[in-house]
Amino acid sequence: AQSVSQHNHHVILSEAASLELGCNYSYGGTVNLFWYVQYPGQHLQLLLKYFSGDPLVKGIKGFEAEFIKSKFSFNLRKPSVQWSDTAEYFCAVNAPGNTPLVFGKGTRLSVIA
Amino acid sequence: DAGITQSPRHKVTETGTPVTLRCHQTENHRYMYWYRQDPGHGLRLIHYSYGVKDTDKGEVSDGYSVSRSKTEDFLLTLESATSSQTSVYFCAISVGAGDTQYFGPGTRLTVL
Numbered sequence: 001a002q003s004v005s006q007h008n009h010h011v012i013l014s015e016a017a018s019l020e021l022g023c024n025y026s027y028g029g030t031v032n033l034f035w036y037v038q039y040p041g042q043h044l045q046l047l048l049k050y051f052s053g054d055p056l057v058k059g060i061k062g063f064e065a066e067f068i069k070s071k072f073s074f075n076l077r078k079p080s081v082q083w084s085d086t087a088e089y090f091c092a093v094n095a096p097g098n099t100p101l102v103f104g105k106g107t108r109l110s111v112i113a
Numbered sequence: 114d115a116g117i118t119q120s121p122r123h124k125v126t127e128t129g130t131p132v133t134l135r136c137h138q139t140e141n142h143r144y145m146y147w148y149r150q151d152p153g154h155g156l157r158l159i160h161y162s163y164g165v166k167d168t169d170k171g172e173v174s175d176g177y178s179v180s181r182s183k184t185e186d187f188l189l190t191l192e193s194a195t196s197s198q199t200s201v202y203f204c205a206i207s208v209g210a211g212d213t214q215y216f217g218p219g220t221r222l223t224v225l
Binding site for chain 2: 099
């Protein structure tokens, strides 16, 4: 069975600090990978996705993620966070075919001034 | 934002009563999903549908049933609500199973 691990449950950063959130998955085949963001009181929105091609994926709001197949990882990065990035971040993975996404438990990011 | 609406947006009900949540989409996507979100558990898939009258169970399907009689509507029913079903419920849609999922605004359900 697939699983997705997000090891950081809560990250607290000061504004302008760099961000890296970890995501590891257990599936060994070809996968589609996603990062979603959920701002307080809102629904999940897509930040970025990887299906194939360049393993460095750029998303909205200055976020990027790097797919490292050998490490089964898809870490999310942002060079300089803002207070408005305070949210919960979810990694998700899906094996192509008729398999629904499997979500990690999420990482809560708090950005303080 | 994708055209997804959920109704009701908030509901308070009592233990033992039936509850139906509705998800409506205007995108004509084949796949529809119901998730529940609880602190410490992230998102958990309840049921999903891959076409009209075609549904399958997810990770936490016990106590829930679904129906999809039209492409645009996916109903989630709690036959006899329990306090453990207090949660925020999200509907999502996608073109295919491996494609990007788009989420609705959520329904906050409280079972007293």
